[in-house]
Amino acid sequence: MQQHWITCKDVSTKHHPQHHPCASCPGVTRCLPLGLDTHDLDQIEGLFSPRLTVKKGETLYRCGDTFRHLYAVRQGCFKTVALNAEGREQIMGFQFSAELLGMDALVSNRHVCDAVALETSEVCPLHFQSLESLAQTAPTLLHSLLRVLGREIQREQALMYTLGNPGAEARLASFLVDMSRRSAMRGHDDMQFNLPMRRVDIASYLSCRIETVSRCLTQMQDQGLIQVRARAISLLDMRALKALAADISP
Amino acid sequence: MQQHWITCKDVSTKHHPQHHPCASCPGVTRCLPLGLDTHDLDQIEGLFSPRLTVKKGETLYRCGDTFRHLYAVRQGCFKTVALNAEGREQIMGFQFSAELLGMDALVSNRHVCDAVALETSEVCPLHFQSLESLAQTAPTLLHSLLRVLGREIQREQALMYTLGNPGAEARLASFLVDMSRRSAMRGHDDMQFNLPMRRVDIASYLSCRIETVSRCLTQMQDQGLIQVRARAISLLDMRALKALAADISP
């Protein structure tokens, strides 16, 4: 058994004594190990520190914290929030199960965002130095790691493209289509799902105000594109939403 | 001498017969090899295909092209442009000498942007598969590669934060401060430099219109923050500009 690098001091986190049978994890094919053979899988399981539970509203890491782990979301979801010296907050992304957190810190060795749990969540911490060492000897692991970083670059580029779209309605449509796609990725319904974040988080993410988000949702409902009941969303006309979104290819 | 993987068919590109003495390159400490020892440096030089020249206005690669190389800009500068099915163009970034191009394609193996030379430029193509293989055996090279990808992630996050700033003036100030910083990185003046891109490119990059860019520049000049003469910019009050920009830390 390998050493555990538990460093997270957040009072609300709880250590699970279990090991991490990635093979039995519901997200195994979508997380880092994508494309690894069973031998590699054995190795990567050794990298995981025991799982952490982060309660709703509490932080997994904070801006300025030393970077030691990447975190794979096993269950639940997070928002990442950047804030500057003047105190303006900006939501940088939402992370659901089988997605990775913490890649913002690769260069500076310090996190530049807060990661806040939107609901009580479980993460698998992945010691980055060990991952880097192991990537030296396991070609498929290196390849997976590069793909994961590449996916993050691609995600951010797609978001920049979306933010460049004038018109809040287009950006919101893009957001809903993205949420739908990721709901499907998790094996859930792609036409009907719950938004775990507050309206104000959506507004920050899309660079507009909460009132605009609210009005646009109402408007899209009046047009028969969606149905809104609090945080429960039904997509009624996916084709029209995608046309509104006008995203880049993927 | 290693094989050359010349695949770029752009009629305007020209192959240089020379090798690539990274050690003598003016950008050696800022490019990929950052932190490599001389032995690693010898190895990485073997990865570079002969340099390419791309004339002003022509493309290094196009959206949809198969991904084979990363490109280190040796001299000159580029813009990367994404466009969707409906034809909306969005400038995703500007790349100057000693910066890297092509990281958008890591996942899909296809470029999702056009890379267009803003002036006649020289790039060092870097065969990615070879780089990945070599990273298996050279720990410092792997580390550098991860840092480079991490820097791209960080760059995009900083841009997302900037785009979240309401007020075109703030975004433009942020842009100018960034241009200044990168001018200094290249060893040039940080208070006085030339913008190689058109106003319309700046506008797209900052998600506003060309008229807004023009008006904001005039306005900032009237306030004594900068001096504008066509594409030549002088920063007169860096402190005020940085305050306007209100960026995240780096």
Added chain:
DNA sequence: CGGTGACTTGACACTGATCAACTCATGTGG
């Protein structure tokens, strides 16, 4: 020179920000 593209400036319209009032759900304590 005349033509072209890059850029600037002005007038006006409209999206979305701001401020305020209101509903609704949730949780607390007497």
Added chain:
DNA sequence: CCACATGAGTTGATCAGTGTCAAGTCACCG
């Protein structure tokens, strides 16, 4: 159990910032 406080969300009225359209200037190139 109710009164109350709190936070999330919606809706309305108003206004500022920008987008849009149009005209004009400027610089460059054949």
